[in-house]
Amino acid sequence: MLRYLTAGESHGPLLTTIVEGMPAGLPLKAEYINRQLARRQAGYGRGGRMQIEKDRVRITSGVRHGYTLGSPITLVIENRDWPNWESIMDPEEIPAEDGKKITRPRPGHADLAGGIKYRQEDLRNILERASARETAARVAAGTVARAMLEQLEISIVSHVVQIGAVRVSRAPSKEEIAGKADASPVRCADPQAEREMMEAIDRARQAGDSLGGVFEVIVTGVPVGLGSHVHWDRRLDGRLAGAVMSIQGIKAVEIGLGLEAARLPGSEVHDEIFYEPERGYYRRTNRAGGLEGGITNGEPVVIRGAMKPIPTLMKPLNSVDMRTKEAFQAAVERSDVCAVPAASVVAEAVVAMELAKALLEKFPADHMDDLRENLKIWREYVRKV
Numbered sequence: 031m032l033r034y035l036t037a038g039e040s041h042g043p044l045l046t047t048i049v050e051g052m053p054a055g056l057p058l059k060a061e062y063i064n065r066q067l068a069r070r071q072a073g074y075g076r077g078g079r080m081q082i083e084k085d086r087v088r089i090t091s092g093v094r095h096g097y098t099l100g101s102p103i104t105l106v107i108e109n110r111d112w113p114n115w116e117s118i119m120d121p122e123e124i125p126a127e128d129g130k131k132i133t134r135p136r137p138g139h140a141d142l143a144g145g146i147k148y149r150q151e152d153l154r155n156i157l158e159r160a161s162a163r164e165t166a167a168r169v170a171a172g173t174v175a176r177a178m179l180e181q182l183e184i185s186i187v188s189h190v191v192q193i194g195a196v197r198v199s200r201a202p203s204k205e206e207i208a209g210k211a212d213a214s215p216v217r218c219a220d221p222q223a224e225r226e227m228m229e230a231i232d233r234a235r236q237a238g239d240s241l242g243g244v245f246e247v248i249v250t251g252v253p254v255g256l257g258s259h260v261h262w263d264r265r266l267d268g269r270l271a272g273a274v275m276s277i278q279g280i281k282a283v284e285i286g287l288g289l290e291a292a293r294l295p296g297s298e299v300h301d302e303i304f305y306e307p308e309r310g311y312y313r314r315t316n317r318a319g320g321l322e323g324g325i326t327n328g329e330p331v332v333i334r335g336a337m338k339p340i341p342t343l344m345k346p347l348n349s350v351d352m353r354t355k356e357a358f359q360a361a362v363e364r365s366d367v368c369a370v371p372a373a374s375v376v377a378e379a380v381v382a383m384e385l386a387k388a389l390l391e392k393f394p395a396d397h398m399d400d401l402r403e404n405l406k407i408w409r410e411y412v413r414k415v
């Protein structure tokens with residue numbers, strides 16, 4: 031079973047992830063993971079922290095001479111901000127300046143609910159782990175899964191389709207996305223919408239406000255038959271939605287037509303089935319987003335995630351000091367204004383991990399050669415069936 035854990039506080043010394051269950055024989059280098067970490071850090075609307083961090087991974091187990099060994103893969107990413115927080119985040123000693131407890135919860139962040147739940151007087155003990163800094167570790171782990179998928183000719187792209195109220199006017203092709211999203215400051219493949227999105231972010235920044243938006247992940251080359259209809263927790267639609275929803279700030283997930291499917295009649299929602307001897311079964315539309323009955327149907331997997339605006343605002347919002355119970359209006363020093371482009375890269379990573387898991391459930395393998403061979407036989411069967 032493929033699984034992973036992440037550990038690390040936002041302003042602690044480093045982030046760690048352990049990926050367990052990856053077959054041996056997968057080519058893997060730090061530079062490959064670093065490329066994905068850099069994509070996550072880019073994006074118009076990020077705040078001061080991204081000027082400090084330059085995420086790079088160190089592989090400390092599970093890989094030798096450029097190939098996975100089948101043993102747990104440990105990846106660590108240093109927090110370059112750590113020297114500024116060393117005494118505040120000291121694991122043992124209480125620093126002299128400990129009077130600076132955080133007692134003012136930000137609406138929309140984990141501060142209040144987490145502080146009550148974990149009985150913490152200093153909300154730093156919550157925000158450090160609630161922070162989306164953790165998503166750097168998730169991208170590192172997900173990139174190992176992505177490397178596996180790429181070996182099997184399964185590829186993942188993503189792009190931003192909405193920032194605040196600005197939306198793309200039409201759906202770009204996968205080729206347009208692959209060519210343009212990475213070069214776009216907002217990861218948007220539509221130049222007109224891109225300009226308006228950047229202006230909207232500028233306006234929000236000037237107003238001390240923040241913005242959310244919607245991204246879309248598209249995976250091609252996914253074989254038929256991943257996931258299962260037989261039990262709720264084996265349905266791949268639910269698992270993918272859960273993975274994307276678990277990203278900090280994501281409030282809704284759609285697969286294929288998503289919410290739109292509820293509005294349209296069945297004749298405009300379901301993808302008709304066709305057959306050609308050399309192609310096998312195929313569809314002319316993909317409104318289902320590649321999943322029917324919780325099982326992949328061979329069409330591209332299409333998932334969208336909707337992110338709420340960043341909760342740390344320069345413009346003060348009402349809250350209550352947890353120590354004095356006095357009302358106050360929060361003032362903050364630094365924050366992202368919009369992180370939807372970054373979240374879309376994180377979504378690629380969590381989707382990669384879930385698909386890699388589902389692949390290894392259907393084709394358990396200790397070495398990549400076994401996986402490759404079994405998938406090849408399966409794809410031949412699917413073409414002929």
Ligand SMILES: Cc1cc2nc3c(=O)[nH]c(=O)nc-3n(C[C@H](O)[C@H](O)[C@H](O)COP(=O)(O)O)c2cc1C
Nearest residue numbers: 139160162278279280340341342365366369372373
């Ligand atoms: C890449 C990324 C960067 C983020 N940056 C910030 C930030 O600078 N400030 C902030 O308050 N929230 C930021 N967030 C959002 C918070 O982490 C998120 O709103 C919070 O964890 C609560 O979200 P939830 O209610 O979905 O759990 C970021 C999220 C992501 C995915």
Ligand SMILES: C=C(O[C@@H]1CC(C(=O)O)=C[C@@H](OP(=O)(O)O)[C@H]1O)C(=O)O
Nearest residue numbers: 079080160161162163166278364365366
């Ligand atoms: C550090 C990252 O994102 C952080 C996520 C985050 C939050 O509250 O979620 C708050 C900010 O951190 P800080 O409070 O140190 O400015 C973001 O920069 C990152 O993405 O690597």
